[in-house]
Amino acid sequence: MTTAFSVIxxxxxxxxxxxxxxxxxxxxxxRSGIVDQTLAAALNRSLGNDPTTPILETAGGLVLExxxxxxxxxxxxxxPRLMLxxxxxxxxxxxxxxxxxxxxxxxxxxxxxxxxxxxxxxxxITAVDVSVGVSLRIDGFTSGTPSDLIAPQSAETDVAVISxxxxxxxxxxxxxxxxxxxxxxxxxxxVGVRLVGGALQLASEAASGKSEPMIVGALQIPPSGCPIIxxxxxxxxxxxxxxxxxxxxxxxxxxxxxxxxxLKFRLK
Amino acid sequence: MSIxxxxxxxxxxTHSLHLRLDGYLPAAWADALRSLxxxxxxxxxxxxxxxxxxxxHQRARESVLSRLDEVARIADETQVSLxxxxxxxxxxxxxEDLPTIAEQCGLSIExxxxxxxxxxxxxxxxxxxxxxxxxxxxxxVLQLPRRDTPRTRxxxxxxxxxxxxxxxxxxxxxxxxxxxxxTSAAVWDINRDPPALIEPGRRVRFIRE
Numbered sequence: 001m002t003t004a005f006s007v008i009x010x011x012x013x014x015x016x017x018x019x020x021x022x023x024x025x026x027x028x029x030x031r032s033g034i035v036d037q038t039l040a041a042a043l044n045r046s047l048g049n050d051p052t053t054p055i056l057e058t059a060g061g062l063v064l065e066x067x068x069x070x071x072x073x074x075x076x077x078x079x080p081r082l083m084l085x086x087x088x089x090x091x092x093x094x095x096x097x098x099x100x101x102x103x104x105x106x107x108x109x110x111x112x113x114x115x116x117x118x119x120x121x122x123x124x125i126t127a128v129d130v131s132v133g134v135s136l137r138i139d140g141f142t143s144g145t146p147s148d149l150i151a152p153q154s155a156e157t158d159v160a161v162i163s164x165x166x167x168x169x170x171x172x173x174x175x176x177x178x179x180x181x182x183x184x185x186x187x188x189x190x191v192g193v194r195l196v197g198g199a200l201q202l203a204s205e206a207a208s209g210k211s212e213p214m215i216v217g218a219l220q221i222p223p224s225g226c227p228i229i230x231x232x233x234x235x236x237x238x239x240x241x242x243x244x245x246x247x248x249x250x251x252x253x254x255x256x257x258x259x260x261x262x263l264k265f266r267l268k
Numbered sequence: 269m270s271i272x273x274x275x276x277x278x279x280x281x282t283h284s285l286h287l288r289l290d291g292y293l294p295a296a297w298a299d300a301l302r303s304l305x306x307x308x309x310x311x312x313x314x315x316x317x318x319x320x321x322x323x324x325h326q327r328a329r330e331s332v333l334s335r336l337d338e339v340a341r342i343a344d345e346t347q348v349s350l351x352x353x354x355x356x357x358x359x360x361x362x363x364e365d366l367p368t369i370a371e372q373c374g375l376s377i378e379x380x381x382x383x384x385x386x387x388x389x390x391x392x393x394x395x396x397x398x399x400x401x402x403x404x405x406x407x408x409v410l411q412l413p414r415r416d417t418p419r420t421r422x423x424x425x426x427x428x429x430x431x432x433x434x435x436x437x438x439x440x441x442x443x444x445x446x447x448x449x450x451t452s453a454a455v456w457d458i459n460r461d462p463p464a465l466i467e468p469g470r471r472v473r474f475i476r477e
Binding site for chain 2: 023024026027029113125164165213215217218235236237238245246247249
């Protein structure tokens with residue numbers, strides 16, 4: 001492994017992410033992992049990396065200085081670029097997206113925690129520190145061949161959902177409200193995406209008081225009726241009813257959308 | 269009648285399943301299902317009365333559905349074997365809330381401690397924080413609602429009670445449970461695999477230090 005970058009400014013909510021941790025949810029530790037997997041996969045592939053090779057994820061303001069020349073792909077670019085020693089780069093999300101990524105040929109390097117380099121904000125796990133002055137190391141080898149282009153991202157904000165499992169704890173009109181409202185993203189963190197713009201009605205016996213297992217993309221309905229989409233670092237159990245779960249095809253879109261943007265849901 | 273006719277199975281997301289297991293111990297079902305090592309089943313997460321089976325593809329989901337009768341059978345057997353070997357956790361009964369717990373339950377401090385450490389507990393599920401196991405089996409007399417005002421910081425290793433459960437705080441965190449004692453047992457350690465000392469389904473005894 002080689003030192004490739006020095007962190008000049010850590011930016012907001014910056015971390016190293018990969019595919020996450022598998023098989024620990026029953027112990028209270030979620031999967032974590034890259035939020036916008038579609039975008040991260042496109043950047044990694046453009047460098048010849050596997051789609052979930054460890055990558056830098058940030059909500060903006062990250063500034064790095066290149067220490068060793070390396071091939072890099074970043075949010076907003078159309079193709080990879082060779083960065084030279086001493087060159088500085090700022091990583092910021094493109095319009096409409098909350099999360100920006102910087103991928104490097106070979107991927108970032110570190111000591112995995114329970115099989116992953118992903119930082120988990122919920123569990124307080126940081127495998128790779130990304131603070132001011134830190135040196136980030138890379139693995140140096142790619143398994144594939146870089147392509148010249150980064151696959152363009154769709155600007156879709158309409159995502160498919162699968163209804164349930166807690167429809168019995170919601171009013172019969174709840175799904176209609178969910179699919180007919182133009183939801184506005186009020187807040188977007190790795191734990192969840194908070195939506196406003198409407199309210200789903202809960203059934204009178206909505207509060208079961210019991211903890212239920214949760215999954216990424218679940219649309220939890222708190223007493224306010226405004227849905228919260230559970231993010232990659234979601235708690236593994238929760239008490240609010242789940243009206244629907246985002247289809248795998250729409251997870252990157254729904255979790256990656258910027259604060260202030262609109263989201264629409266349709267039943268699959 | 270097949271056992272799966274008596275439980276409710278609902279899809280949860282693209283390929284995953286949500287099982288309502290009223291009258292069964294979800295932790296035992298989860299353990300049993302995990303022991304089958306079905307390809308494409310990435311997580312089996314028990315909760316209070318339900319269980320999530322996270323499947324990565326349709327094939328995995330179909331295999332799970334076709335083997336639920338077998339899961340129910342193994343779950344019955346596992347429950348018996350787990351009873352035989354409880355995890356023992358030694359506790360210093362020095363919790364900040366011990367006097368108030370005793371007072372609210374109308375017991376002496378000695379009697380409060382005896383009732384807490386004489387129970388055989390079952391780890392029903394984990395949640396709230398990594399490694400935080402909800403242990404059922406708390407003496408009914410000790411069942412109090414959560415504190416009105418949660419603490420902003422509960423020390424690691426705090427042995428606590430709330431509602432029908434007891435638990436050990438695996439890390440320092442905010443928390444609304446009543447603190448009855450403390451332990452030096454490492455309940456959560458990310459450098460160990462499994463990182464959690466108390467896995468769902470395990471029996472637990474508290475031993476007075």
